[in-house]
Every structure is written in structure tokens, then in C-alpha cells.
Amino acid sequence: MTAHTFTHLDALESESIHIMREVAAECKNPAMLFSGGKDSIVMLRLAEKAFRPAKFPFPLVHIDTEHNFPEVIACRDKLAADLGERLIVRSLEDSIKRGTIVIKDPDKPRNPYQSVTLLETIAEFGFDACMGGARRDEEKARAKERIFSFRDEFGQWDPKNQRPELWDIYNTRVHAGENIRVFPISNWTEMDIWQYIAREKLHIPEIYYAHEREVIRRGNSVMPVSHLVQPKPGEKVEVLSVRFRTVGDMTCTAPVESHARNAQEIIDETSTTRITERGATRMDDQTSEASMELRKKEGYF
Amino acid sequence: MSNATQLLRFITAGSVDDGKSTLIGRLLHDSKSIFEDQLSAISRTSEKRGMTAVDLSLLTDGLQAEREQGITIDVAYRYFATPKRKFIIGDTPGHEQYTRNMVTAASTANLVVILIDARKGVLVQTRRHTYLASLVGIPHIVLAVNKMDMVDYSEARFNEICTEYLAFAAQLGLHNVTCVPLSALVGDMLVDRGDNLNWYQGATLMELLENVEIDHDVNTTDFRYPVQWVCRPQTEKYHDFRGFMGRIEAGEVSVGDEITVLPSGRTSKVKEIVTYDGNLQTAYAPQSIAITLTDEIDISRGDMFVKADYLPTVAKEFEAMLCWLSETPLDKNRKYLVKHTTRTAKCLFSSIDYRVDVNTLEQHANPTVNMNDIAHVTMKVQQPLVFDHYQRNRATGSFIVIDEATNNTVAAGMIV
Numbered sequence A: 001m002t003a004h005t006f007t008h009l010d011a012l013e014s015e016s017i018h019i020m021r022e023v024a025a026e027c028k029n030p031a032m033l034f035s036g037g038k039d040s041i042v043m044l045r046l047a048e049k050a051f052r053p054a055k056f057p058f059p060l061v062h063i064d065t066e067h068n069f070p071e072v073i074a075c076r077d078k079l080a081a082d083l084g085e086r087l088i089v090r091s092l093e094d095s096i097k098r099g100t101i102v103i104k105d106p107d108k109p110r111n112p113y114q115s116v117t118l119l120e121t122i123a124e125f126g127f128d129a130c131m132g133g134a135r136r137d138e139e140k141a142r143a144k145e146r147i148f149s150f151r152d153e154f155g156q157w158d159p160k161n162q163r164p165e166l167w168d169i170y171n172t173r174v175h176a177g178e179n180i181r182v183f184p185i186s187n188w189t190e191m192d193i194w195q196y197i198a199r200e201k202l203h204i205p206e207i208y209y210a211h212e213r214e215v216i217r218r219g220n221s222v223m224p225v226s227h228l229v230q231p232k233p234g235e236k237v238e239v240l241s242v243r244f245r246t247v248g249d250m251t252c253t254a255p256v257e258s259h260a261r262n263a264q265e266i267i268d269e270t271s272t273t274r275i276t277e278r279g280a281t282r283m284d285d286q287t288s289e290a291s292m293e294l295r296k297k298e299g300y301f
Numbered sequence B: 001m002s003n004a005t006q007l008l009r010f011i012t013a014g015s016v017d018d019g020k021s022t023l024i025g026r027l028l029h030d031s032k033s034i035f036e037d038q039l040s041a042i043s044r045t046s047e048k049r050g051m052t053a054v055d056l057s058l059l060t061d062g063l064q065a066e067r068e069q070g071i072t073i074d075v076a077y078r079y080f081a082t083p084k085r086k087f088i089i090g091d092t093p094g095h096e097q098y099t100r101n102m103v104t105a106a107s108t109a110n111l112v113v114i115l116i117d118a119r120k121g122v123l124v125q126t127r128r129h130t131y132l133a134s135l136v137g138i139p140h141i142v143l144a145v146n147k148m149d150m151v152d153y154s155e156a157r158f159n160e161i162c163t164e165y166l167a168f169a170a171q172l173g174l175h176n177v178t179c180v181p182l183s184a185l186v187g188d189m190l191v192d193r194g195d196n197l198n199w200y201q202g203a204t205l206m207e208l209l210e211n212v213e214i215d216h217d218v219n220t221t222d223f224r225y226p227v228q229w230v231c232r233p234q235t236e237k238y239h240d241f242r243g244f245m246g247r248i249e250a251g252e253v254s255v256g257d258e259i260t261v262l263p264s265g266r267t268s269k270v271k272e273i274v275t276y277d278g279n280l281q282t283a284y285a286p287q288s289i290a291i292t293l294t295d296e297i298d299i300s301r302g303d304m305f306v307k308a309d310y311l312p313t314v315a316k317e318f319e320a321m322l323c324w325l326s327e328t329p330l331d332k333n334r335k336y337l338v339k340h341t342t343r344t345a346k347c348l349f350s351s352i353d354y355r356v357d358v359n360t361l362e363q364h365a366n367p368t369v370n371m372n373d374i375a376h377v378t379m380k381v382q383q384p385l386v387f388d389h390y391q392r393n394r395a396t397g398s399f400i401v402i403d404e405a406t407n408n409t410v411a412a413g414m415i416v
Helices: A008-026 A038-051 A070-083 A092-098 A111-125 A190-200 A263-272 A277-281 A291-297 B020-030 B036-048 B056-060 B064-069 B096-106 B124-135 B155-171 B205-211
Strands: A030-033 A060-064 A087-091 A129-131 A148-151 A179-182 A211-218 A221-224 A237-243 B006-013 B076-081 B085-091 B111-117 B140-146 B177-181 B224-231 B243-247 B252-254 B258-262 B266-274 B282-284 B288-293 B304-306 B313-324 B336-340 B343-356 B374-387 B398-402 B409-415
Touching: A008 A038, A008 A129, A008 A190, A008 B006, A008 B224, A008 B243, A008 B288, A030 A038, A038 A070, A038 A190, A060 A070, A060 A111, A070 A087, A087 A092, A087 A111, A092 A111, A190 A263, A221 A237, B006 B020, B006 B096, B006 B124, B020 B076, B020 B085, B020 B111, B020 B205, B085 B096, B085 B205, B096 B124, B096 B313, B111 B124, B124 B155, B140 B155, B140 B205, B155 B177, B177 B205, B252 B266, B313 B343, B336 B374, B336 B409, B374 B409
Parallel strands: A030 A060, A030 A129, A060 A087, A129 A179, B006 B085, B006 B111, B111 B140, B140 B177
Antiparallel strands: A148 A179, A211 A221, A211 A237, B076 B085, B224 B243, B224 B304, B243 B288, B252 B282, B258 B266, B258 B304, B266 B288, B313 B374, B313 B409, B336 B343, B336 B398, B343 B374, B398 B409
16 A cells, blocks of 8 residues: 555544544543444444454443434444443433433433433443544534543533644543543544445444335424334324434434435435435434534533 | 545634635535535524525534624534545634634644635734744645635736735745635635636636645655554463554554664564554555564553664754643743653753744744743753654654643644
């Protein structure tokens, strides 16, 4: 290989590996968040590239809303087991039982509460750094976040008081009780993720590819029928060929109509699509123009 | 889009009303990188504010405070791609108090687009942005003379501004400047040429971004490999494996090459270049790899592998240009931490030699260094650093200064 064949994916990959190794070398007790979604599966491959032939110098952690798609959870467990890496799962149900999360309706979206269980898990294990698969192209507030995002004792992000980040010299220092969120794939876009999945032949949950599914039309979206989403009076259940662009909380994650059955077909579809990933699929981000920023300030990823 | 596209990082710098956000919005819009839901969100906002056309600058306004004040207050990163390249834009603010943000975004950029309002010409801010671009060593500079629609697309006005700017740039030793006239509002000479600037024969802004040669933006001659992490699997299969992991910051390395480990000065030979995708014969900057050696020598994070043909400096004292980033001024009586490549050491400032007025470029013998100040300093470190001059090698000539009391990053430094 020469400098001329060093593609944008090679550049992004090398940057992400460099970031993960900095975390391993400088943080005392890091963790990597792993949900079984496509971005975290890319993170897993990058961690293999960063640390093999050794094991990862950190555990994988999943904060389970118990509103996840079963295919994704199955994929999460299989990948962690195949790699022989340690997976820690903590559930929102535990926080609900403890009384630290009080929810009005168990069937409503649970993303806003994830921060609580995440902070409890960070405290339980004493993690000083959590790596996550968030990308800057996902959302406006994320576009301004550093790769190493410093959080105070309450897990809060202060957008006006971020540490300047120069070259690729990362300041990883925290006081006891504080922690850092690290986003090794900050500079990747949805297209880069799909190109990487195709290049690396990554196994991802089948629901990312087009499949027949019972759905209900609500507003501009189609909602997947599940035990959490049932047709209301007057709503009709249809069977459509759909795929998921993101796989979050089942009550607020909408699929898009698609016939793309593999990564290359998704790349072709993504290069012509005219709607953002979250705009198409996350009903909770549409509540207000600032909803992600508010959630991040409260300790959300 | 094929996989074989290059990555270019660039920033935009301009004064508050130079139309920077409009320019970025226009690049995203005309390269079809804006999605319908983003466009409909900003259309609604434009309407709410009583505007007749869609305000493309709204696309880059990220945070709530900005939306309220209508200004950009921090560095925001934007992404778009054409069939030739993938682009990362660092959108930097034009306000006086935010020099630190420009330096931050500039530190990783291949190219800077410096915006000028054709009516106003070269301003104090233009000089400041150009000086900072030269200080941080951005390899390529594009002077974008914007709002040509407001000066009747005058060729004479464009030439006048370019002549003045190029003379100033030459004083700073900058010769890699390209000037382009454009109108971000109308869309002339960004992605499309438009019909109003037919006297201009050069490349559009997008053509410049797509074609500027960036292969030599990293130093390709002097092998530099800071050890990040020592990989010792301690499994049966890899019982004796000791892989020195890191990223090649400059140059290249091949199996069999003799390397010197600094600062110890011990030598060995490259046994294997290990990656997840298989062993390599040769690896180049900026690949992340693992290296095994033929000899067992004591090596840890912070050491650097180099080749004997061009050696870096190993020293406990050096001179640097510093950009102070913290609201708390530099305190000469205190010790700080310096992080340079993969090594962190205690440091102190033995002298503050002079401060540079970024508006006039004059040097002042001034003992105080406040936020946004640029100063020439002499530093002492507790352990030796392995470095090159910043001009020769950005990766091994740069460092950050950390305040141990707050853990904040308080300065960016470039070794001179």
C-alpha cells in the first residue's frame, strides 16, 4: 500500500484505533458501550484492530431499556461471546425497582431515562471513561462535541465549557468521581459506517436489511407492530418491505420502506436518500429542535 | 460513491458578517449534502424570522444559545462528500475572544478558507486569521473573496484585494495561497461557476477542495513512531509476543529496518509489522500498527522509534510558540504538565520571551500571558522529550499544556 491508496476509510479507521489505544493507555478503568447496533458493531471491529492479538483492556457495557428489538439483543450476546469478551448488562428495570427511575407509562419511550442507569453503572464499577459509538453527523448538538468529552460528577456536559482539543493530543485527565465520554467514531458518517460494514463484511442484526414486517402508518412514519406498539382504533396493520436505519427503543424507532437486502444496496440507497438518519427514524428527537442538547446536558450520551 | 476517496479536513475563518455560515450552507446544499428534513426545519425557522429566502447559515447553527443569539460560539464539525473526496469542515467563530477555537480547529486542518467581504477588503481580523493559519502551519490557504455580488462582480476590486492580501501573506512566508472570487449568497464559483464572474478563469472553490494535493501534508521522510501501548496477550499461543502499538506519525517502516528507540538510544531491528488484517512488509504514516522487534529491550509508552538517517532532538529544554487557551493567565511560578506525542511530563516556563500582537504582528516584551495570547516561551521539562521543529513535523513538534489543579487544557504549543 502507498500513501495514494490510503482512503478516507483507512484514515478514519486509523484515527479511531489511535483514540481507543489512548483510552486504554491513559484511563484507569475504561469501558466500551456496546448495544448490538450497527455503530457499536463497527466499534467492536475497531477495538479488535486496536488490541488483537490480546483481549480488550476493558469490558463491554450495555444499558438495556428492555425496549430493544430481540434480534439486536441476540446479536449483542452472540458477538460478545464469539469474541470472548466480557459483557456487562444493566437494565432500566433495575433502576425502576430501586426507585431511581419513576416512569408514568412502561410502554412509552425510555431513552430519556437511560442516563440514570448509565450513571448508576458508572458509579457501580467506578469507570473513569466510557467509549461510545456516537457520531457528529447524527445531530446538531453532537456536531460540537469533542472526541474526549469531559463530564462532571453528575455526568453533565457543558457545551460552553469544553476542553479545547488540538491536533490529536487528547487530555484524558479527570478528578475522582468525574469521567470522560469518548467517541472514537466522531468523524464517521452514516455512509462511512455502511461502507465499512461492507468492506469488513460485518455481521449486523438482520432487521437492518429489508424484510417484510407488520407496520402501522402514523403521521409521516411507519411504526413496527410489537407487544409495545399495537394498532389504535381506526389504524390498519399493513405488511411492507422495510429496514431499520437505527435500532433503538421499539416504541419510537421507525423503519423506512426499502428493498435493500445487503450493505451494498444500502450504500446505494443511502447515497440517494434525502432524509437524515435520526430525522427518519427517531420520533423522540423531533419533540423539539433542542431535545438532544437537553438530554446530553443531563448525562445522556 | 467509491471507497477510494481521500479525506480532506478544512476550516473556514472570517469575520462575523463575512457570510461564513452561508458559504458552508451553500457548499452542503449545492453538493446535495443537505437532507430534506434539515432543509424543511431551517425553512420553518427562516419563515418564523420573517425572511423571504431560506437562510442557509441556519444549517451550521448548533446550540441553543447560538440559535437565540444568532451567532456561532464554538467549533462545529460538518461532513460532506463528493465522488472525489470526503470532507470534514471545522466551522470556527470569527469573534475576537475566540482565537482559541480557531487554533483548535486549525490544528488538524489540511486547508483553510479565509473569507473576505469584497466591500470591506483585508481587515484586522483577516490578518489575524492568516497569522494563526501560518502559526499552526495549515498547508494550504484559499482566500475566498465573498459578496462579489455587492461590488458588481468587479474584477478590479478582486485584483486589488488579492494584491494586498498576497503581499501580507508573503511577509509571513506563505506562498501557497489561491484566491477565488465568489458569492455564497447567489452561489457563484462555489460548486457552480454561475454567469456573473466570467472574467475569472481559475477553479471554483469546490474544484480547489477536491483537487488540492494533500499527500505530502504529513512528513513522508523522517520515520517517527511514538509507542502508545505495549501489547502482551499472555496467552499460550502468543506467550512471547510483545507488540509495540502506535500510529506512524511520519515516514515509513519496513520489516528488517534498523530502528533506534529514544530517549534510551538502544537499537534493534523490525521483526514483524502486525495488523489485524495480516502482517505487512512496509507501513506508512498515518497507519496504526503494531511492531515486534528482534531484540528484547525495555520499551514503554512514551518512547519513540526512529531511524538513524534523520534523528529528532532529545532535550529537557526547548523554545516554543504558545497559544494560551485558559481564562486563568499563565503563572510562571507554577508547574504544569506537558503532553507531547504519547509522553506526559511536568514542565515549567523558564522565560516568557515576548508576546505577539496578532493584529499588528509586533513583538512585545510582556510578562503576562492571557487567554488568546500568542507568546514565545522557553520551557523546561522533568523528563526529556523527543521532538522535531513544528515546521518540519506537525505531529512531533506540537504539544498541549495541562493545569494539574483543574485538569484543563490551558495552552497549545509549537516547538520552534
